[in-house]
Amino acid sequence: MNTVTPNAKANLQKLFGSTNLPKEDLEFFTNYANFAFDEVLAHSNLEEKQRLLLILAALTAIPAKEEFETMLKAALNAKVEPVAIKEVIYQATPYVGMAKVADILSLTNKVFRQRGIKLPLANQGTTTRENRYEKGLQAQVEIFGEGMRSARDKAPKDKKHISEFLSSNCFGDYYTRRGLDLQFRELLTFVYLISMGGAEPQVKAHVQGNLNMGNDRAKLIAVVTALIPYIGYPRSLNALGAIDEVAGNRS
Incomplete structure (x- = not known):
């Protein structure tokens, strides 16, 4: 039928x-x-605009360009702010890579122009080349705790630059931007990771990060539920397993 x-x-x-x-x-x-x-x-009581942004994040990470375009138009119909949409895409960069993001940005700009949205949008960056490391490190500390301050010092010499990249680039260049708050950016990171698959250790780390930021077990399960049609059951069940392992199984 x-x-x-x-x-x-x-x-x-x-x-x-x-x-x-x-x-x-x-x-x-x-x-x-x-x-x-x-x-x-x-079964997923997320606010509509937030749910649409999370779906766009998942479709960016997969990536699924045609469905992204469809849901992008739905998000604009629902009055989701263009700045918030762009920030969802930008925030994906350190997790899914710039190649996927560049394709999604090109598609997004096409739809924005069709809708009469003036480009470029206002800049949302808050850091400089001189302070991005310190501001990024502060974001890491807010999400994961004071132990992050010693991560660079503890890293092996041949990998120390990667620790610096994480603070200055991953967190300093992206988490510090305006347009979305830090709590929602950490929720987006959870979405990128579960949508890509194959990043289970990072999923667990960011389940804990989300719990630290106030995105509780119920919120994370609601997010996974909303994404099942787009990411499928294996990745969704892996995400639920990570939530159970970190946040506890209440069944």
């Missing part, structure tokens, strides 16, 4: 301005619509 549920229809209309689904694969898209825009939403 190619029947879209009433809840799915209402959400499709709200986000896309239409309930029409591609006729070439109507069965596939009906299943997707009923699952992603009805069942999943019933």
